[in-house]
Amino acid sequence: MINKERLQLGLDALRSGRYEQAQGSLCKIDDGKRSYCCLGVLTDVALKNGIGRIEEFVAPDGVAYRVPGTGECQWSVLPEPVRMWYGFDSKIPSVVVDDDKGWTEEVTILNDGEGWGFHRIADAIEATFMEEK
Numbered sequence: 567m568i569n570k571e572r573l574q575l576g577l578d579a580l581r582s583g584r585y586e587q588a589q590g591s592l593c594k595i596d597d598g599k600r601s602y603c604c605l606g607v608l609t610d611v612a613l614k615n616g617i618g619r620i621e622e623f624v625a626p627d628g629v630a631y632r633v634p635g636t637g638e639c640q641w642s643v644l645p646e647p648v649r650m651w652y653g654f655d656s657k658i659p660s661v662v663v664d665d666d667k668g669w670t671e672e673v674t675i676l677n678d679g680e681g682w683g684f685h686r687i688a689d690a691i692e693a694t695f696m697e698e699k
Contacts, residue, residue, distance in 0.1 A: 585602050
């Protein structure tokens with residue numbers, strides 16, 4: 567079940583303008599500056615709000631998120647504790663992109679392949695998980 571209070575924190579962050587958008591990994595580093603995909607923003611929000619069960623592994627070109635004691639290390643999908651913190655069913659959530667046709671798409675495809683910005687992705691996440699059906 568989606569934790570709407572926590573997801574609202576993530577939606578607010580996606581819409582905040584504080585994060586530069588990246589494609590292909592949760593967090594990239596270029597000349598010391600970080601940029602994030604939409605799932606990277608959600609992961610960063612979870613870290614900043616005390617999830618505590620993941621660690622950053624900083625490499626020269628990006629950040630991986632490790633889950634101590636499990637062997638899990640993620641560069642491109644939500645780490646399991648983050649997935650559970652929000653209540654998503656998948657490490658790559660799918661959102662409704664066409665209500666009339668019932669089409670859904672993974673948020674990573676929208677971020678990386680379709681060129682959707684954070685505001686549009688946040689709107690789709692909100693419509694899919696926050697609105698009463």
